[in-house]
Amino acid sequence: MSDRGDSASMEEATRVFSVFTNPAETTSTVIIGAGIIGCATAYYLSRSGNTKPDTIHLVEASPELFASASGKAAGFLASDWFGPPTASLGALSFRLHKELADTIKLPISHLAGHSIVVKSPRWSREHETGGCHAVFTTMKSGFSPEVFSRIGGEIYVAGLNDPALPLPETATDAQIDQKSIEELKATAQKLLGRDGTDVSDLEVMREGLCFRPVTKMGSPVMTRIPDEELGAGLVTAVSPDGGVFVAAGHGPWGISQSLGTGKVMAEMMEGRE
Template identity: 30%
Template sequence: MPHTVILGGGIIGLSAAYYLAKLSKEAESQGGTAARTIHIVEPCPELFASASGKAGGFIARDWFNPAVAPLGALSFDLHRTLAEAHAGSARWGWSESVSYSLDRNSSLASGSVTPSNELEPEQTESEVDLDAEQARLELPYWLQTPPHAAQAISDRKTTGQLNPHQLCEFLLEECIDMGVRLHHPARASRLSRADANDPNSQTMIALNLLATTSTGREIRTGTLDIPCDSLIIAAGCWTPEVFRTLFPNAARTPAIQNLAGYSVTLRSKHWAPRPPAHTQAPRPCHAIFTSDPSGYSPELYSRAGGDLWLGGVNSAALPLPARAMDARADPAAVARMLAVGRELCGDDVEVLESGLCFRPVAPSGKPTVARVEPRELGAGIAPPAVAGGGVYLAVGHGPWGISLCLGTGLVVSEMILQRPTSTDVSGLAKW
């Protein structure tokens, strides 16, 4: 029975576990392959504590450079298919979205795109022309800006919106239902052979089982050795540390940098979730991209659950915490964004939460989705790169991790199962 170990329980690792378990079970039911055991290893006591849980959840189909474009299109289509198959609108806030560029130099006259006393006119289909109503709903009517200030830059068929934390919860539940094993909190510490005297014996990976004291100190409570025929490193910004730990003799490590991003989640009376039984035309979400005189580019997303996500203040200088849950948002950065939120959405917005997360960025601006050549691992022990085994990298997605997660997970799974990949990722092999 082959064993796959996935280091990182964020949205990339979960997507890989989901598709690998799904494809393996389908093949097993058809008598094609032996059963596969899949392990997810996550060291942070709080699941989804970084970008996987705190990102805005905006996704796009065709906003990528040529090397990433095939993966972007595949992943977007998978998002739609997954949502249609599993009630994604209700379970993780999946929605089509329309994107806008907002000119804040336009006069911010009082009122919004629609009259301020009209959130959504409660009219029956017989009282309103649905095409006209749909056209109105595609406008960001909840913005407190003049209509001419916002210009559409995408239609609802090529951009979408979801709640990343809820999608992670769904993927984890599905994985566990399919028999995936979660080791949490736990950290991989070394690779070894089942028989130290036999270089051809089973590769094993040692896990330190962790706990946190009342003072926040991390302690080791035990160890666990599990078989490892294929290894997926999907540890986000912590990937270089993971790689160095397991392959100390490698000549280089993945050149992943961390980009910190602040966010504020708001609620506005002008944007509310639509009741499930509503009979009017479907309402898309909206993505607003604008600028600010203080020198950053705010991004504001309306989400199907009735909240608004605001981000755009980033920093490449903040040190990466040892654990994602230890990140603390700077009150000054939050206040800077909140001022924009109140200007665009009204002074009466309610602040639900603020956050800080770290996104893994590669110098090339492209993610790495590939198997690592054995020679790149240096002298030492590694899963043999035969029959789908070996070491795989799925990292460096930057601000597009949510958008690209499903496609990445599917393609890596296909590589391990020695299948043709669903799209061309040859341009993402370098790291």
């Protein structure tokens, strides 16, 4: 779940396959995509009591974990920022995030998209009287920057999307466009101001590029794919004995809606709709 993200292809989405070779003896569930959606689905399947945890298999195309959208997301969580189609999913996910955090005590925090993180000696801890801030604005250059200040003097700048940027074979093949990074740097200078000199005092801490799966309708797809749509004459068993499922297209809300998606998909795959 781009900062460059609205350019993403559904090919980068998490696809969930549930294959039952012999329901009476062996149940194998293969989840393609080990980002937060795939992991959440595996987690709730393993906790349901209906699926043996050692029969759940996560498959990731990249040579490292969380190389795609999940590993570059801002970790933003919201309970009510969603439109009517996904409002209930957002509320469910928010509740589950709290429950999971209370259970395992793990902080969840990631960074997103074609972005840079900068800091300036003009801002220090002494100036941090109001905690973190977020600014959403529009530039004459045609894009809408998003600026987030962080405790410690760091500033996260993003919002430069490009639907024409080709999707790489794997997430680790993504190449940062330095021209876009320079544009983000210039944007940061305009938004944050200079100290009266021609020399920038912003230090770039980190650069990033992320592809996010999106849909034209703006809502995720969470469903079982009908056999006739699979092609090649493939026929799957009736749930919960088989099927091909998809959970994709969460756009900028993959982290926020992940746990609700995982729980819903687990119930759907086990025929508990």
